Amino acid sequence: VLTQHFLKIYSKRENKRIKGITDEALKILMEYNFPGNVRELENIIERGVVLCDDEYIKKEHLSLIINKEIDYKKTGKLLETIEKIEREMIIEALRKNNWVQVKAAEELGISERVLRYKMKKYKIEKERT
Known part of the structure; x- marks a missing residue:
């Protein structure tokens, strides 16, 4: 619910028509611990919207630490x-x-x-x- 809320806010602010988040990216978000709580989720979604060049935020649009690309x-x-x-x-x-x-x-x-x-x-x- 919060993810969709932040997605709507930042899509509008960045003047983008992002429809949602891919299942793979959503799974990564759901598995992440979020030590920074809601504010951290908001920042991740904001960065995802900024980096997204498609209709859906994908795992590569998430920050590296969340994305677990660097382990x-x-x-x-x-x-x-x-x-x-x-x-x-x-x-x-x-x-x-x-x-x-x-x-x-x-x-x-x-x-x-x-x-x-x-x-x-x-x-x-x-x-x-």
Whole structure:
């Protein structure tokens, strides 16, 4: 119920016509513990709407930590896991801010110079539409 409520709010705000969430994505949301409670669910749905380019939010539109794509137990390498999370956060901030680096850097709490360095380090380039 809350998921649909947040989906409606953020779809309208982002001017998108998202009909719902795929069964796979919904299953992931239902299995997640949500240590941040309702606010965390709201943030996840908001990010999902921002990243969604379809009629349905899919598992790849959910944040990495929720999506379990990065599982530190699988790699066992702290630095590798941190870098994967950092890369995904940068891409997410850039997408959310229409690839305006100044805004993405501000959202991430880093300087534009540091953002450009990390984009080069992780080979992040603007997506072609």
